[in-house]
Amino acid sequence: MAEERRSARFTAREATELRRETLVEAWPELGLVAAQGPADPEPELVVRDGAVMRLDGKDASELDVIDRFLVAHGLDLEIAAEAMALPDERLARMLVDVDVPRDELVRLGRGLTPAKLARVVGMLDPVEMMLALKKLRARRDPGNQAHVTNLKESPALLAADAAEAARRGFDELETTVGVARYAPLNALALLVGSQTGRPGVMTQCAVEERRNLELAIRGLVTYAETLSVYGTEAVFADGDDTPWSKAFLASAYASRGVKVRFTSGTGSEALMGHAAGLSMLYLEARCVAVVRAAGAQGVQNGSISCVALVLSVPGGTRAILAENVLAAWLDLEVASGNDAIASHSPIRKTAKLMGQFLPGTDFVTSGYSIMPRRDNTFGGGNYDADDIDEWLTIQRDWQVDGGIEPVAEEEALRVRERAARAVQAVFAELGLPAVTDAEVEVATVAHGSREMPDRDRAADVEAADELLARGVSALDVALALDRRGYEDVAEAVVGMLRQRVAADYLQTSAVIEPDGLVRSAVNDPNLYLGPGTGYRLEGERWALLQALPHVVDPRGLGTAPADSEPIVEEGGPAAPGDDASEVVVAVGPSFADGLRETIAGLPHADVLAAVVAGVEEAGASARVVRGRRAADVAFIGHDGARLSGSGVALGLQSKGTAVIHRADLQPLDNLELFGMSPLYTLESYRAMGRNAAGYALGRRVGPVPTELDNFARAKLIVRTTLLHAQEARAAVPGASPVELALVSASLRPPSGRL
Amino acid sequence: MGFDPVTDYPLGTRRPDLVTTPSGRPLDDVTLAAARDGRLHAEDTRATATTLGLQAEVARAAGRAQLADGLDRAAELTGVPDDELLAIYTALRPGRSSAAELEAWAARLDEVGAPRNAAFVREAAAAYAVRGLATDG
Numbered sequence: 012m013a014e015e016r017r018s019a020r021f022t023a024r025e026a027t028e029l030r031r032e033t034l035v036e037a038w039p040e041l042g043l044v045a046a047q048g049p050a051d052p053e054p055e056l057v058v059r060d061g062a063v064m065r066l067d068g069k070d071a072s073e074l075d076v077i078d079r080f081l082v083a084h085g086l087d088l089e090i091a092a093e094a095m096a097l098p099d100e101r102l103a104r105m106l107v108d109v110d111v112p113r114d115e116l117v118r119l120g121r122g123l124t125p126a127k128l129a130r131v132v133g134m135l136d137p138v139e140m141m142l143a144l145k146k147l148r149a150r151r152d153p154g155n156q157a158h159v160t161n162l163k164e165s166p167a168l169l170a171a172d173a174a175e176a177a178r179r180g181f182d183e184l185e186t187t188v189g190v191a192r193y194a195p196l197n198a199l200a201l202l203v204g205s206q207t208g209r210p211g212v213m214t215q216c217a218v219e220e221r222r223n224l225e226l227a228i229r230g231l232v233t234y235a236e237t238l239s240v241y242g243t244e245a246v247f248a249d250g251d252d253t254p255w256s257k258a259f260l261a262s263a264y265a266s267r268g269v270k271v272r273f274t275s276g277t278g279s280e281a282l283m284g285h286a287a288g289l290s291m292l293y294l295e296a297r298c299v300a301v302v303r304a305a306g307a308q309g310v311q312n313g314s315i316s317c318v319a320l321v322l323s324v325p326g327g328t329r330a331i332l333a334e335n336v337l338a339a340w341l342d343l344e345v346a347s348g349n350d351a352i353a354s355h356s357p358i359r360k361t362a363k364l365m366g367q368f369l370p371g372t373d374f375v376t377s378g379y380s381i382m383p384r385r386d387n388t389f390g391g392g393n394y395d396a397d398d399i400d401e402w403l404t405i406q407r408d409w410q411v412d413g414g415i416e417p418v419a420e421e422e423a424l425r426v427r428e429r430a431a432r433a434v435q436a437v438f439a440e441l442g443l444p445a446v447t448d449a450e451v452e453v454a455t456v457a458h459g460s461r462e463m464p465d466r467d468r469a470a471d472v473e474a475a476d477e478l479l480a481r482g483v484s485a486l487d488v489a490l491a492l493d494r495r496g497y498e499d500v501a502e503a504v505v506g507m508l509r510q511r512v513a514a515d516y517l518q519t520s521a522v523i524e525p526d527g528l529v530r531s532a533v534n535d536p537n538l539y540l541g542p543g544t545g546y547r548l549e550g551e552r553w554a555l556l557q558a559l560p561h562v563v564d565p566r567g568l569g570t571a572p573a574d575s576e577p578i579v580e581e582g583g584p585a586a587p588g589d590d591a592s593e594v595v596v597a598v599g600p601s602f603a604d605g606l607r608e609t610i611a612g613l614p615h616a617d618v619l620a621a622v623v624a625g626v627e628e629a630g631a632s633a634r635v636v637r638g639r640r641a642a643d644v645a646f647i648g649h650d651g652a653r654l655s656g657s658g659v660a661l662g663l664q665s666k667g668t669a670v671i672h673r674a675d676l677q678p679l680d681n682l683e684l685f686g687m688s689p690l691y692t693l694e695s696y697r698a699m700g701r702n703a704a705g706y707a708l709g710r711r712v713g714p715v716p717t718e719l720d721n722f723a724r725a726k727l728i729v730r731t732t733l734l735h736a737q738e739a740r741a742a743v744p745g746a747s748p749v750e751l752a753l754v755s756a757s758l759r760p761p762s763g764r765l
Numbered sequence: 766m767g768f769d770p771v772t773d774y775p776l777g778t779r780r781p782d783l784v785t786t787p788s789g790r791p792l793d794d795v796t797l798a799a800a801r802d803g804r805l806h807a808e809d810t811r812a813t814a815t816t817l818g819l820q821a822e823v824a825r826a827a828g829r830a831q832l833a834d835g836l837d838r839a840a841e842l843t844g845v846p847d848d849e850l851l852a853i854y855t856a857l858r859p860g861r862s863s864a865a866e867l868e869a870w871a872a873r874l875d876e877v878g879a880p881r882n883a884a885f886v887r888e889a890a891a892a893y894a895v896r897g898l899a900t901d902g
Contacts, residue, residue: 076898079892083888087830114828220851221851224850228847230810248860248898253859253892253893255886255893259854259882259886260854261835262835262838262839263842263851263854264839265817265842266817266840266842266845267811305831306831342828485807485810486805487807489797493800493801498797505796509777510777512786512792512795512810512812512813512816513816514817514820517820517839518774518823519824527777527778528778529775531774533774533823533824534774
């Protein structure tokens with residue numbers, strides 16, 4: 012038996028990050044099927060005398076607690092008669108028809124059963140789903156939410172991160188706790204930090220319901236999205252809830268001024284072992300139907316923490332986009348996942364992201380990790396602090412608003428320090444364990460909590476308990492800020508309390524502007540009806556999102572400083588030579604003049620000296636001329652060859668591209684072309700000179716070995732373009748070549764005719 | 766003083782005159798200055814049942830019947846103490862209560878002027894009985 016052969020390419024691919032993940036075939040019995048499962052019921056609704064007799068394959072007597080809740084609160088039977096009668100294809104086409112307004116689809120959606128919803132959305136391909144999502148989003152403007160946590164639960168770092176996130180334009184910030192008792196301190200740090208960064212940013216602390224309600228009552232948090240729902244009765248019960256208990260909790264939160272968003276997502280039922288053989292998308296249709304029926308304004312969906320499971324089955328990414336579409340169709344605010352790590356592979360997870368990023372959702376992520384992912388105690392961090400420039404660049408590339416704004420380093424440091432100082436002041440005023448100056452300083456500049464000084468955690472949790480026992484509220488926080496000179500932050504905290512009294516943010520898809528204006532689906536609805544309508548990234552906002560701190564002015568790139576000393580001196584017109592051992596070195600119009608170095612940063616004088624030295628050490632003589640009529644290296648070289656006594660020339664563009672040419676060749680042909688200018692050293696140019704001499708003297712010549720850098724173009728194409736543009740501008744049509752002499756004696760090569 | 770649920774939203778910006786705190790203070794008095802002077806207290810920085818009722822009207826006028834129902838239930842719950850609120854939530858969780866216990870909570874909600882929530886709890890009790898989610902199911 013021969014040894015097993017292995018392909019080096021297959022083994023290399025096995026070692027990639029992507030291959031750490033398991034892909035599985037669909038297994039519908041376990042719910043491991045993305046959509047259109049073989050056991051998914053046929054859409055069905057039979058109503059007699061105003062009572063539902065059959066729903067999605069079940070007789071009235073067989074309806075489970077989810078079905079019963081939907082019958083009681085979720086289905087508009089009057090609309091159902093009309094909507095359920097529409098063929099699936101008709102509804103699917105309406106979803107992508109820009110002439111069918113959102114309102115009409117939302118109206119029909121009130122009368123559709125979960126099986127019909129899943130069936131219709133399942134008919135769309137990914138691009139159609141994106142169009143549907145863009146059209147169905149409840150609020151006009153897309154937005155984003157950030158995660159703000161750290162392993163040490165450092166208040167100064169939480170406040171600094173919250174401030175930076177707010178300053179970067181996130182509409183909502185979510186924190187949680189490693190240790191439950193920390194909740195009031197983390198909520199406090201988030202409140203102070205967020206309002207320092209930008210007034211109006213809403214905050215939440217994901218903790219157990221009783222604690223959460225307590226924080227809400229104190230005004231320390233303004234929203235909650237921890238209310239999970241599931242698509243089968245068994246998993247719902249395992250989650251220790253029913254649709255009625257969750258709906259009651261939602262109203263309880265709202266009664267205390269909390270904006271409520273539910274959480275659901277494909278894959279949770281399969282993960283919890285009770286998918287009942289149904290597809291992920293069908294079960295999610297049941298979830299979002301429950302969410303709307305429960306009176307929630309919105310949902311966090313898009314698989315959320317189960318994303319990697321959904322991505323293991325065929326069509327998983329598509330099913331996740333489909334569930335976002337379903338939620339939007341049911342008129343819910345959508346925080347569309349992209350928070351938990353979807354894949355080890357940056358390519359794969361970003362491909363998945365585009366489904367939400369390009370159409371835009373109310374919150375493109377349900378938690379962008381503003382800090383490094385190792386500090387993300389949600390176990391999230393699909394995109395994190397180190398990815399922000401990438402996110403900003405992708406926004407700029409697509410001209411799409413993903414809800415994150417560029418902030419200059421100096422401004423980020425300013426706002427971080429101020430927030431850390433503000434929380435230090437509040438801790439001092441409220442008698443909490445001191446936040447030291449060292450903590451403030453490190454929190455301002457740190458990459459993550461590893462750098463933060465350790466705190467006495469026992470003292471912190473004791474103080475947290477005591478804070479609650481004392482009944483400290485957001486109003487006390489405002490007064491503490493005010494006493495310590497943070498009047499604007501105090502005003503912003505009171506502003507959030509004012510919002511709580513007015514309760515406008517309880518409406519669908521509400522976010523708060525810095526001036527206190529609430530924007531929601533009520534007063535800022537998405538009215539997208541095709542090109543030219545709806546939200547478009549343009550004007551001031553587009554100007555803001557394209558001005559990344561590291562963007563440079565192309566006018567300042569590549570030109571020589573105005574006060575540069577001259578390197579060469581132009582002589583008279585260059586005449587044809589008669590020396591058969593001569594190599595003409597022909598340089599471009601800007602060489603050693605308007606431009607002074609190659610793209611690799613080699614000074615032109617040195618390059619010229621190296622080429623001449625190479626020519627001469629190979630036994631030929633060099634004559635330097637400037638081609639003035641063209642910037643193209645082929646013509647520079649060919650014009651030089653026609654002047655050369657040997658018929659051979661070395662053409663040199665200012666950016667460093669070179670060619671060895673011969674007079675009898677066509678201009679675009681050549682003996683050797685050196686196009687990898689970023690990689691060349693002076694030794695490379697010397698070797699080019701030697702080869703040119705070899706051709707001139709009629710020797711056998713082996714080409715100069717060249718290296719390849721496939722990234723050189725991506726890295727340098729902008730500078731290449733600018734350098735070439737400058738050379739092209741310096742060219743004078745019809746101008747004949749002139750002789751050149753080096754000015755600086757110190758740069759004169761060891762011997763030669765210069 | 767009339768209220769148009771379509772044009773008067775957001776209340777905080779467009780109709781602050783319709784919004785008061787639980788003690789009857791106008792929305793425009795919810796300021797840092799008032800807090801400094803001791804005229805504003807934490808327990809007074811909450812939405813009233815009336816305000817939540819207006820928000821329910823806004824939601825209903827925008828075509829969001831279920832959100833409106835939820836806000837109406839929330840309006841009723843403003844008067845229910847925190848502990849009781851959490852106790853009712855716990856009672857509604859699966860396998861926690863008998864039909865009689867849920868009925869007792871419904872009666873309690875009726876008593877505190879929360880008939881919508883009372884009906885909601887009774888509706889749950891009926892569904893739980895059929896689905897075996899009550900302790901006596």
